[in-house]
Amino acid sequence: MARHWRAGAAGLAVLGLTLTACGGAKVGDSSSGSNNAGSSGKCGTFNLAVNPWVGYEADAAVVAYVAQHNLGCTVTKKNLKEEIAWQGFGTGEVDAVLENWGHADLTKKYISGQKTAVDAGQTGNKGIIGWYVPPWLAKAHPDILEWKNLNKYASKFKTSESGGKGQLLDGDPSYVTNDAALVKNLKLDFKVVYAGSETALIQAFRTAEKNKQWVIGYFYEPQWFLSEVPLKKVSLPTYTTGCDADAAKIACDYPVYNLNKIVSAKFAKSGSPAYNLVKNFNWTNDDQNTVAKYIAQDKMTDEAAAKKWVDANKDKVDAWLK
Amino acid sequence: MTVAIEKPEKTKAVEPAAPAKGARKVSRPMMIGAILVVWLVLFAVLRGKQTLPLAAADLTDLHRRINDFNDSIGANRNSNPLFLYFFNEIRLVIDNLVTFIQHLISQPSGARPVPQVGWLGVVGIAGYVSWAVGNWRVALLAVAGFTFFGLQGLWQESMDTLALTLSAVFVALLFAIPLGVWAGLSDRFNRIMTPFLDFMQTMPTFVYLAPLTLFFLIGGASATIATVIYAAPPTIRITAHAIRNVSKTTVEAADSLGATRRQSLLKVLLPMSKRTVVMGVNQTIMAALAMVTIAALINAPGLGANVIQALQSLDVGTAFNAGLAIVVMAIVLDRVTTAASAREENARRSKNTFVQWRRPLLGAGAVVTAVLIYLSHTYLWAADFPGDGTIGSHIASAADTATNWAQDNLSGLTNAIRDAITNGLLNPFQTLLTDSPWWLVGVVLVALGVVFGGWKAGVTTAVCVGLLVGTGVWSDGMTTLASTLVATVLVMVLGIVFGVWMGRSVLVDRLIRPTLDAAQVMPPFVYLVPFLALFGATRFTAIVAAIVYGAPVTMKIIADGIRAVPETTVEAATSAGCNTWQIITKVQLPMSRSALTLATNQGLIYVLSMVVVGGLVGAGALGYDVVAGFSQGQLYGKGLAAGLAIVLLGVMFDRITQAAARRASA
Numbered sequence: 005m006a007r008h009w010r011a012g013a014a015g016l017a018v019l020g021l022t023l024t025a026c027g028g029a030k031v032g033d034s035s036s037g038s039n040n041a042g043s044s045g046k047c048g049t050f051n052l053a054v055n056p057w058v059g060y061e062a063d064a065a066v067v068a069y070v071a072q073h074n075l076g077c078t079v080t081k082k083n084l085k086e087e088i089a090w091q092g093f094g095t096g097e098v099d100a101v102l103e104n105w106g107h108a109d110l111t112k113k114y115i116s117g118q119k120t121a122v123d124a125g126q127t128g129n130k131g132i133i134g135w136y137v138p139p140w141l142a143k144a145h146p147d148i149l150e151w152k153n154l155n156k157y158a159s160k161f162k163t164s165e166s167g168g169k170g171q172l173l174d175g176d177p178s179y180v181t182n183d184a185a186l187v188k189n190l191k192l193d194f195k196v197v198y199a200g201s202e203t204a205l206i207q208a209f210r211t212a213e214k215n216k217q218w219v220i221g222y223f224y225e226p227q228w229f230l231s232e233v234p235l236k237k238v239s240l241p242t243y244t245t246g247c248d249a250d251a252a253k254i255a256c257d258y259p260v261y262n263l264n265k266i267v268s269a270k271f272a273k274s275g276s277p278a279y280n281l282v283k284n285f286n287w288t289n290d291d292q293n294t295v296a297k298y299i300a301q302d303k304m305t306d307e308a309a310a311k312k313w314v315d316a317n318k319d320k321v322d323a324w325l326k
Numbered sequence: 327m328t329v330a331i332e333k334p335e336k337t338k339a340v341e342p343a344a345p346a347k348g349a350r351k352v353s354r355p356m357m358i359g360a361i362l363v364v365w366l367v368l369f370a371v372l373r374g375k376q377t378l379p380l381a382a383a384d385l386t387d388l389h390r391r392i393n394d395f396n397d398s399i400g401a402n403r404n405s406n407p408l409f410l411y412f413f414n415e416i417r418l419v420i421d422n423l424v425t426f427i428q429h430l431i432s433q434p435s436g437a438r439p440v441p442q443v444g445w446l447g448v449v450g451i452a453g454y455v456s457w458a459v460g461n462w463r464v465a466l467l468a469v470a471g472f473t474f475f476g477l478q479g480l481w482q483e484s485m486d487t488l489a490l491t492l493s494a495v496f497v498a499l500l501f502a503i504p505l506g507v508w509a510g511l512s513d514r515f516n517r518i519m520t521p522f523l524d525f526m527q528t529m530p531t532f533v534y535l536a537p538l539t540l541f542f543l544i545g546g547a548s549a550t551i552a553t554v555i556y557a558a559p560p561t562i563r564i565t566a567h568a569i570r571n572v573s574k575t576t577v578e579a580a581d582s583l584g585a586t587r588r589q590s591l592l593k594v595l596l597p598m599s600k601r602t603v604v605m606g607v608n609q610t611i612m613a614a615l616a617m618v619t620i621a622a623l624i625n626a627p628g629l630g631a632n633v634i635q636a637l638q639s640l641d642v643g644t645a646f647n648a649g650l651a652i653v654v655m656a657i658v659l660d661r662v663t664t665a666a667s668a669r670e671e672n673a674r675r676s677k678n679t680f681v682q683w684r685r686p687l688l689g690a691g692a693v694v695t696a697v698l699i700y701l702s703h704t705y706l707w708a709a710d711f712p713g714d715g716t717i718g719s720h721i722a723s724a725a726d727t728a729t730n731w732a733q734d735n736l737s738g739l740t741n742a743i744r745d746a747i748t749n750g751l752l753n754p755f756q757t758l759l760t761d762s763p764w765w766l767v768g769v770v771l772v773a774l775g776v777v778f779g780g781w782k783a784g785v786t787t788a789v790c791v792g793l794l795v796g797t798g799v800w801s802d803g804m805t806t807l808a809s810t811l812v813a814t815v816l817v818m819v820l821g822i823v824f825g826v827w828m829g830r831s832v833l834v835d836r837l838i839r840p841t842l843d844a845a846q847v848m849p850p851f852v853y854l855v856p857f858l859a860l861f862g863a864t865r866f867t868a869i870v871a872a873i874v875y876g877a878p879v880t881m882k883i884i885a886d887g888i889r890a891v892p893e894t895t896v897e898a899a900t901s902a903g904c905n906t907w908q909i910i911t912k913v914q915l916p917m918s919r920s921a922l923t924l925a926t927n928q929g930l931i932y933v934l935s936m937v938v939v940g941g942l943v944g945a946g947a948l949g950y951d952v953v954a955g956f957s958q959g960q961l962y963g964k965g966l967a968a969g970l971a972i973v974l975l976g977v978m979f980d981r982i983t984q985a986a987a988r989r990a991s992a
Contacts, residue, residue, distance in 0.1 A: 029706040058639050082625040083634065087959050088539050091400065097544045109960050118401055164748040165864050165944065173863060177954030177961070184381060198950050199863035201942040203637055207858040210640075215737070228639070251383075300639035 047077035050278040051099040053089035054081050057202060058228045061306060062295035063102040063127065067285055069310035070321055075277045086110065086178055093268035094120035100282045101266045105131055106180050115266075122272050124265040124279075128286040129226055131261030133180065135172065135238040136223040138213040142236035151190060151240050158193040160218045170194040173221030175205035180261075182254045183222060186240065189255040194220075209233055226289040228296035284324040291317070357777050365770045369762045376763035378800040385964055386798035392963030400540055409541075416551075417542045424493045424546035432485035432627075441485070444702030444709025445476055447695075448485065452658075454695040458688060460665030461672070464658075471658040479715015480629065480651045487618050487628035488655065490546065494553035494614045499607065502558040506565025506606070507591070510599075516566055521977075523559040528931070528976035530938040531556060531620050532956045533969035539624050549617075549626030557613035564606030568599030604667035608660060612847070615656045619849040623956075633851050642729045642855045643722030649852035650721060656847040657840075733859040740860040747812070748866050756808035764800050768792075771978070779985030790978040797967040797974070805947035807975060809865050809940070810933050813872040817929040820873065821880030825925070826910055828881060829888025829918075842878035850875060850939045858943055868940025868949070876932035880925040887921020888914050920987055927983035934976050948972055 050071050054064045064081060071077040082089070082098060090110045092098030114121040137148060147153045154170070161170030172194045174183055184196045199205045205221060206229050212219035213233045223235055240257035247256040271279055291313070298309035314321050380386070385393075402409075429435030430442050443451070449472045457465035475484035509516040531552060542548040572595050580590045596603075622630030632648035702708040759767060768791040775787035794803050828835040850871055861867040891914050899913045915922070941949020948968045955965010 030704055056634065056638055061635075061638070082544060083622065083631055084544060084625055085623065085957055087957060088536060088544065088624060091536075091539060092544050094400070095543050109958070113397065113959065163862070163864070164745055164753070164866070176957065177950060178957035184383065197863070197944065198946050199944045200946070200950050200953060201854075203640055203855060204858050204863040204943050206640060207855060208863050211733075211737070211859055211862070300641075303641065303644075 047071065047075045047277050050077040050079045050276065051092075051097060052079055052081050053092065053098045053101045054083050055086055055089060055101070055103065056083065058296045058300045059129075059226050059292055060103045061299055062228075062292050062309070063285075065299065065306035065310040066287075066295060066313060067100075067102060067281065069307060069314055070324065071278050071281055073314075074321070074325055075281060077276075077278050090114050090121060090266070093266075094118055096268070096270060099268055099271040099278070100124070102282070102285070103127060103129065104264050104266050105261055120269055121266050122269050124267045124272065124283050126286065127263045127265055129263040129289055129292055131263045132225040132237070133258040133261070134223070134240065135183075135220055136209070136235035137220050137238060138209055138217075139234055139236055140213055140216050141218065149236055149238050151192075151238055154220075154238070155191075155193050157218070161194070161220055163197070165197045166195045170220070171197050173205060173208055173219060174198050175222055176200070176202045179222065179224075180258075181222060182248065182251065182258070185252055185254045189253060190241070209235060226292045226296070228293060228300040231293055231297050232301060281324055284326065286324070287320060291320075354777055358774065361770060361773050361777070365758075365762070365766065368766055369758055372763050372766065373761050376765065377761055378764050378795065379760075380798060380801060383961075385960075386967075388796070388798055389961075389963030389967055392966050393960060396537065396540070396962050397959075399537075413541045417547045420493070420497060420542075420550050421545075421547040423497070424490065424550055427489040427493055428486065428546070428627075430489075432482055432489050440706070440709040442703060443699055445472075445481055445711045446708035447699035447702035449473060450695045450698030450702075454691050456658075456662045456665075457691065460662050460669055464662045464665040467661055468658050471654045474654055474717075475651055476711035477713065477715065477717040478647055478651055478721065479713075479718035480632070480648060481711040483627075483629045483632055483648065484651050484655065487615075487630065487652070490549060490553070490621070490626055490628060491611065491614045491618070491655075491659075493546075494550045494557060494617075495607070495611055497550060498554045498558040498610050498614070499561060501554075502561035502606075502610065503565055503603065506562040506603075507569055507596070509562060509566035510569025510595075511591075519562065519566075523562060524977055524980065525973055526555050527559050528935065528973045530935075530952050530969050530972055531617065532938050532952045533966055535620070535624055536956055536962065544625050546626065548624050549621035552621055552624070553614050553617040556617050557610045560609035560613060561603075561606040564609065565599070565603050568602035568606070569595055571602070572598045601667045604663060608663040608667070611659045611663060612656060615652060615659070615847060616849075618652055619851050630849070633849055637851055637855065640855050641722075642852075643724075643726035645852045645855070646725035647718045647722045649848050652849060653844050653847045657843060660843070729856045729859070732856060737860055741862075744861050744864065744866040747816075747869075748864070751815075752808060752812050752865060752869075755812065756805055759804040759808050760801055764795060767804065768795070775978070775982045779982040780989070783982045783985040786981040787978050790974045794971055794974050797971045799948065799951060799964070799968050799971050802947040802951055802968065803971045803975065806937055806945075806949065806972070809869055809945060809947070810872075810930070810937065810975070813869040813876065813933045814926065814930045816869065817873055817876045817880055817933060818926060820877045821884050821925055821929060822915075822922075824877075824881045825884025826888055826914065828885035829914070830910075835885060839882075842881060845874050846878050850936065854939070854943055863944030865940070865945045867943045868936070868945030871939055871943065872933040872936040875936050876929045879932050880929040883921055883925040883928060884918070887918030887925070890921070891917045923983060923987035927980060927987060930979045930983065931976055934972060934979070937972055 050068075052064055052068055052071075054061060068079040068081060071079050082092070084092065084098070086101070086104075086107065087110070089098050089101050090107075090113075093114060115123065135151075142149055145157065148157055158170035161172075162168065163171045165171060170193055172183060172187060172192075174181055174196050175198075177198070177200070186192075187194045187196060199208060199221075205223065208219055208221065209223070209229070210233060211217065220238065229235075241255060243257045243259050248254050248259070265282055265285065267279065267282055295309050295313045298304045298312060299306060302309075304312070425433075428441075431448050432441055434440055435442060449469055452472045453465045453469040456468040472484075475481050505519065509519050534555065535548075535552060538548045538552050542551055576598065577590060577594060580594045585593065618626075618628060619630040619633050622628070622634045625631075629648045629652050633645045633652075636642075636645035636648065698708075768788075771791055772784050772787045776784035794800055797803070824838065828838055853874065854867075854871065857867050857870055861870060895913060895917065896909060899909050904912065937945070937947075937949040938952050939949070941947070941951070941953045948971055951961075951968035952965050952972070954961045955963070955968065
C-alpha cells in the first residue's frame with residue numbers, strides 16, 4: 005500500500021510545482037535581471053592572475069572592477085601561484101600579473117628567455133621586506149629594534165623547534181628571502197625555522213601579540229595584517245647597491261622593492277583597453293592596505309570592496325583610464 | 327576512507343607467506359633490542375658525522391638536472407609534436423567534457439545567465455538516481471544534502487566541485503576498470519601495476535601539479551587529470567581483487583559448458599564481481615573529493631577555491647562552511663554508492679511486491695524528474711537557488727566562535743602537551759635519526775626490516791635506503807621520518823583505545839563513525855588555522871593534523887578486527903572468570919593481531935600522506951621542500967626529489983608492515 009501512497013504523493017508534488025511555476029519569471033525574460041549590459045564591449049576577455057595573498061587580491065579586485073564596469077571587459081580571474089601564473093603567459097591563459105616582487109629567476113626565464121612576458125611598469129607600491137616583532141615587544145624592549153641587540157635576547161626567542169637557539173620564523177617558500185645567510189653572516193645566535201605558509205606566519209604574530217609571547221620573524225609591507233597588528237620592523241645593516249650581489253655573503257637589509265606589473269607579450273600588443281588600464285594602474289601602499297582590509301577584516305566580497313574604494317577615489321581611477 | 331577497504335584484501339591476494347622460519351633461536355623482541363642498543367652505542371661515538379645535510383636553498387646536481395629538463399619542456403611546448411598531437415588532444419577532450427558538465431549544472435552557458443539545469447532539476451536528478459540505484463532512504467539523504475548546499479549559499483561552488491568530481495571519476499573509471507580486469511586476469515600484469523599504483527597514491531600531488539599545468543594548461547583539464555592520477559588506483563586494485571575472488575568452481579563450470587574467454591568474462595566474472603567493483607568506484611569518488619582543495623591551486627573552480635581564499639585571511643568560519651559542503655557531498659556520494667552496491671542483494675531478500683511495483687514507480691519518478699528539469703531550465707526561481715545562504719553565515723560565525731573559544735581557553739594546555747611530546751619523544755628521536763651517520767641509519771633500517779618482515783622486506787628496505795640517499799634530501803627525509811613515526815605511535819594509541827571501545831559496543835560505533843568519516847573528508851586546510859593558534863608553527867602541529875587524518879582509519883580497522891573475534895571465544899573467557907580488562911588484553915587484542923598490523927600499515931601511509939600539509943604549518947623537512955618546489959622554479963627539482971623521498975618512505979613502510987602482517991596472520 006505504501007507504494008501507492010508514494011506514487012500518489014509524487015504525482016501531487018509535480019502538479020503543485022507546475023501550478024506554482026506559472027507565475028515565475030522565465031530564463032531569458034528581459035525582467036530577469038543579470039543582463040549585463042555593455043559586457044560585450046570591444047575589450048573582450050581579460051585573464052587576470054590572482055596570486056595567493058590578500059594585498060594582491062586587493063589589486064586584482066580593483067583592476068577587475070574597473071575593467072568590468074568602465075571598459076566592459078569580461079574579466080576571468082585565475083587563482084594561481086606566481087610560478088604557474090608566469091607559465092600561463094606563454095600559453096595565452098594569463099594576460100597580466102599585477103604585483104611582482106623581484107623574482108629574478110622568472111624574469112630571466114620568461115622575459116629575457118622565452119620572451120613571452122613583458123614588464124608593464126610599476127604599481128606604485130613599495131615592497132618592504134624585513135624582520136618584524138610584535139608591538140608589545142618593541143614597546144617593552146625598544147632596543148630590540150636594532151639588530152645588534154638581537155643576540156642579547158636570543159634565548160628569549162627559543163622554541164621547541166629552534167634547537168637551543170633563538171627562533172627566526174620564515175614564511176611561505178615563495179617569499180624572497182636571504183634570512184639563512186643573514187643569520188650566519190651577522191653571527192646571530194638564531195636558527196631560521198620555516199613556518200611554510202603566510203597563514204602560519206600571521207597566526208604566529210597574532211598569537212604572540214595577544215599572549216605577549218616572544219616572536220621575531222620575516223614579514224613584509226604592504227600587508228593588511230599590519231592594520232590589525234602594527235608589527236615593528238627591526239633594522240638590519242643598511243642596504244647599499246650591490247651588497248646583495250653574492251647570495252651566500254649577504255649581510256645587509258633587503259632593498260625596497262618597486263613592485264611592478266608583468267603582462268604577456270601578446271596582451272601588450274593586442275591593443276585591448278584592459279592593457280592600458282594595467283599599464284596605468286598605480287596606487288599607494290595605503291590604498292592597497294585599505295582595500296585589503298575591507299576584504300580580510302571587514303569580510304567584504306572582492307567586488308564590494310573594490311566598489312567602495314573606486315567610488316571614493318574617482319580621480320585616481322580616471323587617471324588610469326586616460 | 328581512501329584505501330581502508332582495499333588493503334586487507336590486497337594482503338590476502340598476494341601469494342602465501344614465505345615458509346615460517348623453522349629454527350629461530352633468538353626471539354624477535356630480543357633482536358630488536360639488540361639492534362637498538364648497537365645503534366645507540368655507535369650514535370654516541372659517531373654523532374654528527376656523515377649526516378648528509380642540505381640547506382633549504384641548496385641543490386644537488388640531480389635537482390639541477392631535473393630543473394633543466396622541466397625548463398626545456400616549457401620552452402619547446404609549442405613546437406614539439408608530442409605536445410601538438412598528443413597532450414593537446416587529450417587536453418581538448420577532457421576540457422570539453424568538463425565544460426560540458428559545467429554548462430549543464432554549474433556555469434552559465436551561451437546566452438543563458440544560468441546553467442541548463444537549475445538547482446531544482448539537479449536536486450530532482452540526485453534524488454531520483456539515488457533512489458533508482460540505491461533505496462529511498464539514501465534518496466532522501468541526497469535531496470537533503472543537495473538542498474543544504476543551496477542553504478549554505480554555496481550552490482554554484484558545490485556544482486562546480488560536483489562537475490569536476492564527476493568528470494574525473496568518469497575518466498578514471500574509463501581506464502581503471504579495464505586495467506583492473508586485466509590485472510585480475512593476469513598475475514604478471516598485476517605485479518607490474520602494483521608499484522605504479524603505489525607511486526600514484528603516495529606521490530604528493532603538489533609535485534606534479536606544476537608540470538601538469540605545463541602539459542595540459544591551467545584550469546579544468548589539468549585539475550581533472552591530477553584528480554584522475556590520484557583517484558584511479560583504488561578502482562584498479564579493487565576490480566582486480568574482485569575478479570580474482572570469483573570462485574574458481576564457477577569459472578570452471580562456465581568453461582565446461584563451452585563458454586569462450588570473452589563470454590566467461592562478460593557473463594560470469596564481471597556480473598559476479600559487480601558488487602565489489604562498485605565499492606572501488608566509491609573509493610575513487612572519495613579520493614577525487616579529497617583533491618578538491620589542492621586542485622584549486624591551479625584554478626580549479628568550486629569549493630576548494632573558497633577554502634583556499636578564506637585561508638589567506640585566516641577566515642576559519644568561511645573555510646569551515648565550504649569544507650562542510652565537501653563533507654556533505656562526500657557523505658551523500660558515499661552512502662549512495664554503498665547502497666548501490668548492496669541494492670540487488672537487498673531487493674532479492676525483500677518481498678516480491680517491490681519487484682512488481684518497481685517498474686511503474688521508476689517510470690513515474692522519471693516523469694517527475696523530467697518535469698523538475700524542465701521547470702529549472704525554464705523558470706528563474708527553479709534555476710537560481712532562492713535565499714541568500716543565511717545558514718552558511720550562521721555556520722561560519724558559529725565555527726569562528728568555537729575556534730576563538732578554543733584558542734583563548736585551551737592554548738595553555740595544548741602548549742604543555744606540545745612541549746612534553748616534542749621534548750620527550752620527538753626531539754631525541756629526531757636527533758638520533760638525523761645526527762647518526764647515514765649508513766648507520768640505513769643498516770639499522772634494513773636490519774629492522776629483516777626482523778619485522780623477513781629477507782624480502784629487508785632487500786626492499788635496502789633499495790629504498792639507497793635511493794633515498796640518491797635523492798639528495800636524506801637529512802630532511804630523516805626529520806620527516808621521525809615526525810611520521812611519532813605521529814604513527816600516537817595514532818596507534820588512539821586507534822587502540824577507540825577501536826576497542828567501538829569494537830565492543832555497536833552503539834559507540836554508530837555514534838563515533840560519522841565523526842571519523844567527516845575527519846577524513848574535511849580538507850585539512852580548514853583546520854590548519856585553529857591548530858596553528860593552538861600549537862604554533864611547529865612540527866607538532868603537523869603531527870596533530872596527521873593524527874586527525876590517520877587515526878580514523880586505524881580506529882575503523884581495529885574496531886572491525888575486535889568485532890571479528892568469535893563471540894564464543896569471548897564467552898568462554900567470560901565464563902572462565904576473566905574481567906573486561908583481561909578479555910581485552912588477553913583475548914580480543916591478541917586475536918585481532920593481523921588487524922592491528924594492518925591498522926599500523928594504514929596509519930603510517932595516511933600519516934605520510936599529510937607530510938606536505940605539515941610543511942605548510944612549520945614541520946619543514948620534506949613537506950616544505952615539496953611546497954617550495956611547487957612555489958619556486960629553481961627549487962622544482964628539489965621538490966620532485968623530496969616527493970620521491972616521501973614515496974620511498976611509504977614503499978619501505980608498506981612492504982615491511984605488510985610482510986609483518988602476513989607473518990602475524992600466518
